[in-house]
Amino acid sequence: MKQFKSEPIEMDYIIAEEIGSGQFATVRRCIERSSGKEFAAKFVRKKRIIGSRRGLLLEDIEREVNILKKLNHDNIVKLFNVYDNGNEVILILELVKGGELFDYLAGKEGLEETQAIAFIKQILLGLDHMHSKNIVHLDLKPENIMLLDKETQRLKLIDFGLSRVVNTGSDIREILGTPEFVAPEIINYEPITLATDLWSVGVITYNLLSGASPFLGDTKQETFANITAVDYFFDSTHFSDLAQHFISNLLVKDGRKRLTVDQCLQHDWIKQNDSYLLSE
Ligand SMILES: COc1cc(-c2ccc3ncc(-c4cccc([C@@H](O)NCCN(C)C)c4)n3n2)ccc1O
Numbered sequence: 351m352k353q354f355k356s357e358p359i360e361m362d363y364i365i366a367e368e369i370g371s372g373q374f375a376t377v378r379r380c381i382e383r384s385s386g387k388e389f390a391a392k393f394v395r396k397k398r399i400i401g402s403r404r405g406l407l408l409e410d411i412e413r414e415v416n417i418l419k420k421l422n423h424d425n426i427v428k429l430f431n432v433y434d435n436g437n438e439v440i441l442i443l444e445l446v447k448g449g450e451l452f453d454y455l456a457g458k459e460g461l462e463e464t465q466a467i468a469f470i471k472q473i474l475l476g477l478d479h480m481h482s483k484n485i486v487h488l489d490l491k492p493e494n495i496m497l498l499d500k501e502t503q504r505l506k507l508i509d510f511g512l513s514r515v516v517n518t519g520s521d522i523r524e525i526l527g528t529p530e531f532v533a534p535e536i537i538n539y540e541p542i543t544l545a546t547d548l549w550s551v552g553v554i555t556y557n558l559l560s561g562a563s564p565f566l567g568d569t570k571q572e573t574f575a576n577i578t579a580v581d582y583f584f585d586s587t588h589f590s591d592l593a594q595h596f597i598s599n600l601l602v603k604d605g606r607k608r609l610t611v612d613q614c615l616q617h618d619w620i621k622q623n624d625s626y627l628l629s630e
Pocket residue numbers: 369370371372375377390392414427443444445446447493494508509510511
């Protein structure tokens with residue numbers, strides 16, 4: 351059954367400047383002709399020949415589309431439409447104008463604790479929605495967390511290209527994600543679960559508070575060795591006792607012993623700041 355629109359996207363949208371790019375995709379700003387509203391158009395190149403390095407298999411593109419279709423939450427970017435022009439599949443997405451959290455952190459030696467808590471709570475709320483549907487992101491990192499705009503401190507999770515539905519009876523044991531942020535089970539080719547995202551939340555929290563990356567080594571192999579040994583440390587200047595307790599209960603090798611999203615949202619480090627969020 352035809353899943354994507356085959357009429358030319360230009361009939362419905364004005365395609366504007368490129369705003370981002372990745373290995374197999376380009377993201378451009380676009381304007382809907384009927385409403386004048388702005389969107390992000392993610393152009394994903396389709397693999398033309400099996401074994402070719404260029405482009406993605408249609409089934410992999412369809413996986414991200416089907417996952418995005420299941421999601422509807424303020425902290426997750428929304429999907430509105432999908433086109434197929436033969437060479438590319440084009441996802442029409444909610445435009446996020448505030449830039450990547452990665453760039454927001456650049457040049458800072460970490461954030462104030464209240465700011466970090468407000469960001470981590472939003473990431474957890476988006477994850478809570480995903481995990482309630484057994485969807486795991488598998489590529490959580492500051493580059494895939496974007497600010498809605500420069501003024502508000504509202505975040506959106508993007509890039510569901512590696513996301514999976516777990517507990518479908520079949521084990522997922524693929525090597526995915528970005529070395530600094532991947533959990534030990536990914537490196538050890540062990541079953542992936544919802545807890546795999548919570549390890550990444552621990553790494554991101556460490557990153558937001560200190561500006562540093564807990565396991566980063568000089569090589570990918572060194573980084574992987576640090577992760578599987580859970581070899582990291584806290585310097586006292588950037589981490590309160592509560593923050594250390596929160597992070598150390600996420601950076602746990604056995605995923606079954608890591609905090610769940612619900613437990614994170616109930617943790618005193620997150621809850622100490624609830625009033626701050628309500629004042630927004
Ligand atoms: C790049 O893949 C996705 C991007 C988006 C998305 C949605 C709305 C939106 N508004 C602005 C942007 C945007 C702006 C600049 C760069 C990028 C993206 O290319 N960089 C994301 C980082 N990733 C490639 C590591 C994306 N996006 N990107 C959603 C799902 C994706 O799989």
